Amino acid sequence: xxxxxxxxxxxxxxxxxxxxxxxxxxxxxxxxxxxxxxxxxxxxxxxxxxxxxxxxxxxxxxxxxxxxxxxxxxxxxxxxxxxxxxxxxxxxxxxxx
Amino acid sequence: xxxxxxxxxxxxxxxxxxxxxxxxxxxxxxxxxxxxxxxxxxxxxxxxxxxxxxxxxxxxxxxxxxxxxxxxxxxxxxxxxxxxxxxxxxxxxxxxxxxxxxxxxxxxxxxxxxxxxxxxxxxxxxxxxxxxxxxxxxxxxxxxxxxxxxxxxxxxxxxxxxxxxxxxxxxxxxxxxxxxxxxxxxxxxxxxxxxxxxxxxxxxxxxxxxxxxxxxxxxxxxxxxxxxxxxxxxxxxxxxxxxxxxxxxxxxxxxxxxxxxxxxxxxxxxxxxxxxxxxxxxxxxxxxxxxxxxxxxxxxxxxxxxxxxxxxxxxxxxxxxxxxxxxxxxxxxxxxxxxxxxxxxxxxxxxxxxxxxxxxxxxxxxxxxxxxxxxxxxxxxxxxxxxxxxxxxxxxxxxxxxxxxxxxxxxxxxxxxxxxxxxxxxxxxxxxxxxxxxxxxxxxxxxxxxxxxxxxxxxxxxxxxxxxxxxxxxxxxxxxxxxxxxxxxxxxxxxxxxxxxxxxxxx
Numbered sequence: 065x066x067x068x069x070x071x072x073x074x075x076x077x078x079x080x081x082x083x084x085x086x087x088x089x090x091x092x093x094x095x096x097x098x099x100x101x102x103x104x105x106x107x108x109x110x111x112x113x114x115x116x117x118x119x120x121x122x123x124x125x126x127x128x129x130x131x132x133x134x135x136x137x138x139x140x141x142x143x144x145x146x147x148x149x150x151x152x153x154x155x156x157x158x159x160x161x
Numbered sequence: 162x163x164x165x166x167x168x169x170x171x172x173x174x175x176x177x178x179x180x181x182x183x184x185x186x187x188x189x190x191x192x193x194x195x196x197x198x199x200x201x202x203x204x205x206x207x208x209x210x211x212x213x214x215x216x217x218x219x220x221x222x223x224x225x226x227x228x229x230x231x232x233x234x235x236x237x238x239x240x241x242x243x244x245x246x247x248x249x250x251x252x253x254x255x256x257x258x259x260x261x262x263x264x265x266x267x268x269x270x271x272x273x274x275x276x277x278x279x280x281x282x283x284x285x286x287x288x289x290x291x292x293x294x295x296x297x298x299x300x301x302x303x304x305x306x307x308x309x310x311x312x313x314x315x316x317x318x319x320x321x322x323x324x325x326x327x328x329x330x331x332x333x334x335x336x337x338x339x340x341x342x343x344x345x346x347x348x349x350x351x352x353x354x355x356x357x358x359x360x361x362x363x364x365x366x367x368x369x370x371x372x373x374x375x376x377x378x379x380x381x382x383x384x385x386x387x388x389x390x391x392x393x394x395x396x397x398x399x400x401x402x403x404x405x406x407x408x409x410x411x412x413x414x415x416x417x418x419x420x421x422x423x424x425x426x427x428x429x430x431x432x433x434x435x436x437x438x439x440x441x442x443x444x445x446x447x448x449x450x451x452x453x454x455x456x457x458x459x460x461x462x463x464x465x466x467x468x469x470x471x472x473x474x475x476x477x478x479x480x481x482x483x484x485x486x487x488x489x490x491x492x493x494x495x496x497x498x499x500x501x502x503x504x505x506x507x508x509x510x511x512x513x514x515x516x517x518x519x520x521x522x523x524x525x526x527x528x529x530x531x532x533x534x535x536x537x538x539x540x541x542x543x544x545x546x547x548x549x550x551x552x553x554x555x556x557x558x559x560x561x562x563x564x565x566x567x568x569x570x571x572x573x574x575x576x577x578x579x580x581x582x583x584x585x586x587x588x589x590x591x592x593x594x595x596x597x598x599x600x601x602x603x604x605x606x607x608x609x610x611x612x613x614x615x616x617x618x619x620x621x622x623x624x625x626x627x628x629x630x631x632x633x634x635x636x637x638x639x640x641x642x643x644x645x646x647x648x649x650x651x652x653x654x655x656x657x658x659x660x661x662x663x664x665x666x667x668x
Binding site: 069073076080083084085086087088089092093096099100103106107110130131134137138141144145148149151152153155156159 | 285289292296299300303308311312314315318319322323325326329330333336337644645646647649650653654657
C-alpha cells in the first residue's frame, strides 16, 4: 500500500514537472502550490502513528500533532507568497502594455 | 533576554503597519527608526553573557523553541545590527510619501526576520524567520523604481519559494528519523542513515540556491541590481547570509564526511571565479557589485566546506560591511546621475564618496589591515597546495574588477550634488571596515598586498588593451530568453539537475 509520505513526494515531483515545462506565469504559481500541497501531505504522513487517535484529550495512543501544526504555519506563508506572486504578475502585465 | 532582540523590531513593524488606519502616518518614520535601532539596547547584555542559550517561555528543551547566541552567530548578529542601522539612516525620508509607510514596514520585517534566523537553534523556527525576511525582500525588490524590477522580483520569489519547500522537506525527513527539530537534541539522538543523507542533500541544495552560489546564482544579479540602493545593500549584505548561517548550523550538528565536503568545496571555488569573471564583463555598476556577491558568497561557502564555521561567520561579517557600503555609495552616485551605466558615472567631484569607494574596494580585495584581510587570513589556514594559490588568484581577480570600477568612476563627469547624509553614511561604513579590521586582526603585510595590487593593476591594463571591457556580453542576461516563463523553466531544470547531483553525491 502507498503511504502518505510517498504520495506527498510524488505530488512534489508533479509540481516540479509543472515548473519545468509550463511557460504561463499563473501556471508556474499554481505548480508551486502543488509542491506545497505535496509537502503538507508528506508532513501529515510523518505524524501518523498506526492506529493512533486524535490528539485532543489525553488518550492512550495519539498521532503526533506537531507536523500538522507546522504545516499550518507553512500554509500561511504559502498564502502570503501566492498573493504576492500574483500581484507581481499583474504589475508586470501593466508594465508591458 | 535574547528573544527581545527580535521582539522589538517585530512589534515596531506591527505598530507601523496600523498607523495609516489610525491616521497617524506621519509618525511612521520615528517608529521605524526606533524599531531598527532598539536591538542595540540589548546587545551589550548579550555580549557580556556570551555564550548563552535559552528556551523561549522557559519550556523544557523538548517542547520549546531554543535560541542561543555564541561565537558562531555573534558575527552575523553584529553585522546585521551595524548594516541595518546605517541603512535605516539612509532610508529615512528616501521613499516617496505614497509608499513610505509600506517600505518601512517591509524593512522592519526584514530586520526582525534576519535577527530571528540568526539566533535560532531550531530548524523550523529558523525556516520561518528566514521566510519572513525573504518575503519582505521579494516585496522590497518589487517596489523598486527600476524597469524590470517586477520581473526580477517574480523570478526571485519563485526560486526562493521552491528552495524553501525543498528545505522543509529535508527538515521533515530529519524530524521523521530523529523525532526532534531542536539542533542540540538532534545531535544527541543522531544515528546517521541514508534518509538523513538525503535530508542533508535536499537542505544543502536549497540553501545554496538561497545564498546565490554558482550554478544556482541566476536570480541574484537581477534581484540585487534592480532593487533600490538601500534595499540592494540589505539583500547583498544580509539576506544571503541567513542561508549561509543555516549551512553552518547543519555542519555543526551533522557529521559531514568527505563525499559531502567535496561538492561544496568545488562549488565554492567555481562560485568565486565565475562571479569575478562575470563582474569584470559588466557595464552596469549595480550588476558588477551583484556578481561580486556571487563570488564573495563562494568565500563564505569555502569556510563552511572546510568545516571552519568561524572563518565563514567572520567573512560573512566582513562581506556585509563592505558590500553594504559599496551598494550604498555606488548606489547614491547612480541615483543622482539617473543612470547605472558605469561609463557615465564619476566620483571626481565628490571627495568623500571617492574616499569611501576606494577604501571599500581595498577592503573587498582583502588588503590589510581592512576587515576583509582578517576573514581571508582565517580562511587560508586550512588550505593546502594548489587551492592556496587558487585562493590568492581569487583575491587578485577581485582587485582587478575593482580597479575597473575605480578606473571608470575616476573619469571626469558632470557635477552633481549628493546630500551630505548619504556621503557621511558611506564614508562611515568605509572607515568602519578599516577600524573593524584593525580591532580584529591588527597586522600589516605591506609586501604581499602591494604585490597583489601591482599584479591586479597590470592585469587590468592588459585586459583593457585586449579590449575585454568593450565586449558586449549578451549571453546570461534575461533578454536571451523569449519569455520569463521559458527562463524559469530552464533554470528549474538546472536546479533539479544540481539537486540530483547532490543526492547522488551524499548517498
